[in-house]
Amino acid sequence: MNTDHTYTEIKSQTEAWAQAIDVTRAALLPNGENYEQVIFTGCGSTYYLSLAAAALYQELTGRIARAIPGGELLLNSLIVLTQSKNLLVAISRSGTTTETVKAVEKYRSEKRGDVMVISNYEEALSRSADVNIVIPKGQEESVAQTRSFASMFVAMSAFCARMAGRNDLLDSMEKLQETGNRLMEKYESYTKEIGENLEFDRFYFLGSGIRYGLACEVNLKMKEMTLTHSEPFHFLEFRHGPMSMVNQNAVVVGMLSDVNRIHEAKVLSEMKMLGGKVASLGESDADVIFGSQIPEQVRAVLYLPVLQLMAYYRSLAKGLNPDSPTNLTAVVKLNI
Numbered sequence: 001m002n003t004d005h006t007y008t009e010i011k012s013q014t015e016a017w018a019q020a021i022d023v024t025r026a027a028l029l030p031n032g033e034n035y036e037q038v039i040f041t042g043c044g045s046t047y048y049l050s051l052a053a054a055a056l057y058q059e060l061t062g063r064i065a066r067a068i069p070g071g072e073l074l075l076n077s078l079i080v081l082t083q084s085k086n087l088l089v090a091i092s093r094s095g096t097t098t099e100t101v102k103a104v105e106k107y108r109s110e111k112r113g114d115v116m117v118i119s120n121y122e123e124a125l126s127r128s129a130d131v132n133i134v135i136p137k138g139q140e141e142s143v144a145q146t147r148s149f150a151s152m153f154v155a156m157s158a159f160c161a162r163m164a165g166r167n168d169l170l171d172s173m174e175k176l177q178e179t180g181n182r183l184m185e186k187y188e189s190y191t192k193e194i195g196e197n198l199e200f201d202r203f204y205f206l207g208s209g210i211r212y213g214l215a216c217e218v219n220l221k222m223k224e225m226t227l228t229h230s231e232p233f234h235f236l237e238f239r240h241g242p243m244s245m246v247n248q249n250a251v252v253v254g255m256l257s258d259v260n261r262i263h264e265a266k267v268l269s270e271m272k273m274l275g276g277k278v279a280s281l282g283e284s285d286a287d288v289i290f291g292s293q294i295p296e297q298v299r300a301v302l303y304l305p306v307l308q309l310m311a312y313y314r315s316l317a318k319g320l321n322p323d324s325p326t327n328l329t330a331v332v333k334l335n336i
């Protein structure tokens with residue numbers, strides 16, 4: 001049984017991050033002022049990426065952005081589409097997921113606005129786009145997205161920085177590659193130990209603001225690769241019911257921000273008091289310390305590699321194959 005692809009893809013992902021920055025720097029981007037709203041769409045991992053994208057775009061540009069799953073944009077488009085001018089950003093590793101492809105086709109046929117695509121493969125979806133960002137170094141053999149997701153996440157972050165006219169943020173992203181490599185080297189054994197501990201039977205990923213979409217994504221990794229009960233929450237939401245589930249068997253992963261650290265760290269210390277195993281990640285003063293000096297808005301990809309490794313090691317410890325999750329295929333193709 002080959003279980004190496006996921007590991008290799010996680011560990012080599014920072015090269016794809018670098019390519020994502022280069023490609024996005026070189027792209028001819030539209031003027032954000034031409035649109036009343038930007039809609040980010042995708043399915044599964046790439047829908048979660050869309051959630052983070054909409055939050056970051058709106059935070060940096062001050063203009064309206066929202067996220068919707070590809071299937072919802074296809075079947076219930078009126079919940080987001082206005083008659084006014086839209087920019088649709090479709091995100092897809094493969095570029096061939098039926099819901100995303102069909103949603104873009106419908107949007108185009110209804111003349112709703114321009115289309116941008118972020119992908120790892122140059123497929124018809126990308127070729128038909130008004131703006132096309134392709135990151136081949138993010139391509140993967142594995143079913144679950146790791147390197148691909150992170151590469152598209154970096155491209156999305158660079159896109160938002162450029163749309164906000166923040167070249168300073170874009171420049172600071174050049175330090176991501178080196179920091180990501182350092183984090184994997186330093187914290188792989190820490191994350192392995194938690195992942196391999198099968199006394200834990202439930203994982204909660206807490207992330208707020210632009211980090212919520214990432215919390216969703218790492219929760220998905222835990223489900224797909226390890227078949228473990230796992231859920232994402234905004235930090236303060238966790239007190240409103242979910243914390244009933246915390247006991248000695250629970251891991252609570254906190255993706256700490258700088259801006260709201262006091263409030264977030266308080267939630268984590270309360271969960272520790274309830275007996276949960278807490279693992280925190282942040283720029284400083286955390287179990288996994290970034291020490292990157294990269295501005296908060298464009299360094300969020302740094303949360304990913306160690307948490308992907310946690311899922312990878314848990315998958316192996318449970319005797320599963322991380323490269324091919326149960327019941328899943330790399331692309332969902334439907335006859336719609």
Ligand code: F1P
Binds near residue numbers: 045
């Ligand atoms: C989206 C996706 C993946 C997921 C699964 C099925 O694919 O939902 O996120 O892991 O394997 O497909 P894509 O549109 O990003 O290629």
